[in-house]
Amino acid sequence: MGKNSAFDLQEFLPYLLNQAAEASSLEFQQLYKDRYGMLRAEWRVLFHLGLYGSMTAGEIGRRAKVHKTKISRAVQRLADRRFITRQKDEADRRVEHLSLTESGHAAYADLSRAARDYDAALSARLTPAEATSLRAMLRKLAQA
């Protein structure tokens, strides 16, 4: 952060993190927005289901650290567009098990491929060792 006196915005970690996060998100966002009209919360729900199989809204929210109202609305839109199905739990009828439909799987397959490519392109700006250490550092910082 420079000297003891002047504050330098260009060195401020939250600022740098935001710039990098925004730049990389915005670019990737075009993909799921253009191809499937999805919002970021929807994309995250889709990816969690594609990755971990059936989950409840609450589980997704906790894991992705997304508020439940965002999840709720994302789930509704995804269900409306037949990307996912909701199945009431018989034992505890408050919870719903979510899973991908066929077209949900197709969208997930397509987007996860794109994500892998995009991640590779981003990582290519760094050495492999840097990329590894960057991920580790980001995980540390995320546990605020």
Add this chain to the structure above:
Amino acid sequence: MGKNSAFDLQEFLPYLLNQAAEASSLEFQQLYKDRYGMLRAEWRVLFHLGLYGSMTAGEIGRRAKVHKTKISRAVQRLADRRFITRQKDEADRRVEHLSLTESGHAAYADLSRAARDYDAALSARLTPAEATSLRAMLRKLAQA
């Protein structure tokens, strides 16, 4: 990003960047929100003015990569609350030169001190070498 087959969300750079950025922003956001009732865009305008002196709305927007409507509204709220003043340029009467009032300077001094402390606390989770390389990498990734 692992093998050629499975996609791992926990390794996806945009995801990690977002988690880290959100965690660090939210925490710091409490400060300027609680103390001065500021939004993020307002805080950014304030900081740019505190740091670089008088600037126009457009200059701030370009440098911070924030859309001009956001800046315009942030400037309005800051001016309403007497944190900044607007001075029309005599040569080109489309542009306004913004600068901090006395209380704007006071808020900036207070918040920049807090920012420095917060940044130090964040950086302390890393080694000095790591912190340096992290900043360099984030700058690279921000140039999407």
Add this chain to the structure above:
DNA sequence: TTGTAATAGTTGCTTTTGTAACTAACAAGG
């Protein structure tokens, strides 16, 4: 000139987010 394009900044309208209150279902002690 004057007509066309460009730039700074603002405003109006729509979409998205955030917050809090709400419904419905379960849990557990008395």
Add this chain to the structure above:
DNA sequence: CCTTGTTAGTTACAAAAGCAACTATTACAA
């Protein structure tokens, strides 16, 4: 059984962000 508390998810309303159209001013070239 009741009452109280908790959890899952939804909804209503307010705050904020995004987008496009708009005003005012300057630039510049025919």
